[in-house]
Amino acid sequence: MELESRSYGSARDLYVEYVKRTRPYTMTVDHFHSFYEIYYLLSGSRIYFVQDRTYRVEQGDLVFLGKNVLHKTMQGESASHERFIVHFGDDFVRQRGGAHAELLLEPFRQSGPVIRLPREEQRAVDRLVRRMAEEIGTKPPGYELVPPAAVADLLLLAARHVREQAPLPAYENLSPKEAKISEVVRYINANYHTPLKLGELADRFYVSRHHLSRTFKEVTGFAFSDYLVLTRVKEAQALLRDTDRPIADIASATGFDNFSHFGKTFKKITRQSPREYRKGSG
Structure with a gap:
């Protein structure tokens, strides 16, 4: 079995x-x-x-x-x-x-x-x-x-x-590879609200774009883009749950540069629209 x-x-x-x-x-x-x-x-x-x-x-x-x-x-x-x-x-x-x-x-x-x-x-x-x-x-x-x-x-x-x-x-005790990716992840967690590109992160941490992409997935289990989106949605949930800020402001504050994209991405991950999530957690 x-x-x-x-x-x-x-x-x-x-x-x-x-x-x-x-x-x-x-x-x-x-x-x-x-x-x-x-x-x-x-x-x-x-x-x-x-x-x-x-x-x-x-x-x-x-x-x-x-x-x-x-x-x-x-x-x-x-x-x-x-x-x-x-x-x-x-x-x-x-x-x-x-x-x-x-x-x-x-x-x-x-x-x-x-x-x-x-x-x-x-x-x-x-x-x-x-x-x-x-x-x-x-x-x-x-x-x-x-x-x-x-x-x-x-x-x-x-x-x-x-x-x-x-x-x-x-x-x-982390290996050098794991320690480097932990640095990258901590940077993403602190700066998810800003425009973050894989190539720019690779330059910041002195590695190639391909190496960062491959190693990030190997160490964390997440693709870089998936991790970034999940982090942004998680933070958006907290703002929807704990504040009265307009949903458009929350989209911008969590790194989404397009309100429509925010709504579609949020619903894909949570199976609720931002408005439905706010109403259900109130």
Whole structure:
């Protein structure tokens, strides 16, 4: 069997999904989303691009992705891998955490997204995750009670670890190629609102246009143009959600030089027009 999967729930409340693959796989969808995500690698290895840099994720690692963070997973050293993901929103955290809701969100606020737990805590997470996978696969009576409780336990375990442990230094080590692309990505993130061309970026960072295009895709998993557009749309969403600025002003402020192009691009990525998105998030 090349692919085994099982899932339960909805991202609006709580969604969990187990997937096992035996063939090489790289995420084909370039995306970000308005809910939190936990990624747990049960076996194998993966390359994970998050926000502005690349991480090597190994068996037992946890990845915590905040809301509206661009990310993409790519093939690691091994073709086969098992992973478990959790999606949830603020309502889930408030309901499960109560007065401790902010504590449960601490793993999403650390300096890096990857947590590598000590062996004993890693075993505890593995048991939690495998139990969830088993319950949503076999669906015994009352299985719906297991994921919410297990996810809350997982968040609490990770939050306590974050409070007690320093960030993992291994993730500070980038190859020269990865370090260069991280510089480029940080520049894009800071200047997405200006006209940005691949050739001009190549000149700024002293590489050829072809080399930058190829290396950017290799390191991040994104084509340069796709990353730039996704960043602009993500920032436009924030302005539509959090301000009353006219939509035409928001288009200009996020780097779109054509209002019609902004509307079409926004709808292609979000499946809503800017006006519909503003109305739905109000």
